[in-house]
Amino acid sequence: MKRIALFHLETLMWIDRLGTFAAAAQRLNTTQPAISARVREIEEQLGLSLFQREGRRMVLTTRGRRLIQQCEPLCHDLEKALLEASDFAGAAGAVRIGSGEIAAASCLPAWVQAIERERPGVTMEIELDLTARLMQQLLGGTRDIVFLAGPIASPAIRTAPIGSVALVWAASPEVARAGPETPDLPIWSLPDHSPLHRVTLATLEAAGRSRPTLHTCNNVRMLIEIVAQGRGAAVLPETMIRSQLARGELAEFLPRPEHVVHFEAAIRAQERDPIILDLFARAASLRIEPGTEGQCPESART
Structure with missing residues (x-):
């Protein structure tokens, strides 16, 4: 009968964390059959089942969960002690x-x-x-x-x-000179679960433009490119457009939001x-x- 090694316990902890043998295999840079073999070895050694299948996930049994709860701190404390002894020289x-x-x-x-x-x-x-x-x-x-x-x-x-990062209403110089009252001016933002989206809506409402239609893009650098090409205005991070503001490729369009x-x-x-x-x-x-x-x-x- 094989002994239980640290890598067996590490395998159990990653299966518990990630939910599948395949994910644990990827995280530990090995194969799914190797993960299954490790689990069989430790189950044979202990004489009990550690996992049960629920849909596509492998879930720890009650006894398996207790084993992980007791062993996980010990494993990490041992690894930490070894790393600190070598000043993290062996960290990998x-x-x-x-x-x-x-x-x-x-x-x-x-x-x-x-x-x-x-x-x-x-x-x-x-x-x-x-x-x-x-x-x-x-x-x-x-x-x-x-x-x-x-x-x-x-x-x-x-x-x-x-x-924290300050925010700036920015547009191309031509759009900025035309002003915020330009009819049908496109307003761009990150999607609605982004802080920039909330700041955009809040500052537009404060400026009297309630319920505006926003175009969205999930990439800030693409937003900057769209605005720089004169295709609208957007609230952008000041740190990411500072050089373009300094070169005159972008201009401030509305007063800066108070939000950061x-x-x-x-x-x-x-x-x-x-x-x-x-x-x-x-x-x-x-x-x-x-x-x-x-x-x-x-x-x-x-």
Whole structure:
């Protein structure tokens, strides 16, 4: 009879987190048959069933859940002790990162550069998405760390503020000179679950243009291109258009909104993986600098 090894317990924890053997296999860089074999080995060793199928998901039995609850802190504490003993020199693994486009353009590059330099064994898998989907991915276990528009209030999520970005009503110089009373002027925004969408509606109402029809696009850089080509106006992040405003390629169209967009780094509240916690601690030191696009203070880069 084979002994239970740490990789058996790690396998159980990832199946529990991701819900399927296939997802756990992908996360652990192995095959689904290998995952099934590990589960059979530990079930044979213990003499009990750890999982039961519910639809497409594999769900822990009561005894399996208790095993994970008792073993997971021990596994992570052991891994943390080994990593700290080597000053994280042996830190390795894939960390799945999600970010909103504005946060990615404002501060993420410096953070990624620091991780590449100081944690060379850690592989980062980065995807850009909107805040609502980033939240779902984090809670669903398909993202480990996310950078999103806040504030976020959820007992299942632990957050750290990383700064805020001012917003600007912008248009091409020609559209700006014609003014906001231009008939049938197209107004563009991110989709309705974005903070920019809410700010757009609020400032238009304050300007007396209630219930406007908005065109939407889920990509901020595409919005900037649309506006720069004279095809409408939009509320845009100041950090992402500062250089175009300075060159005269864009112009301010309406008074700047009083609202700013706050950004946060977030992980699951119950996260215990020491590598993810280490990267989150580094993310918590980030500060979006309103004065320089794409830069962070020196403390975030060292």
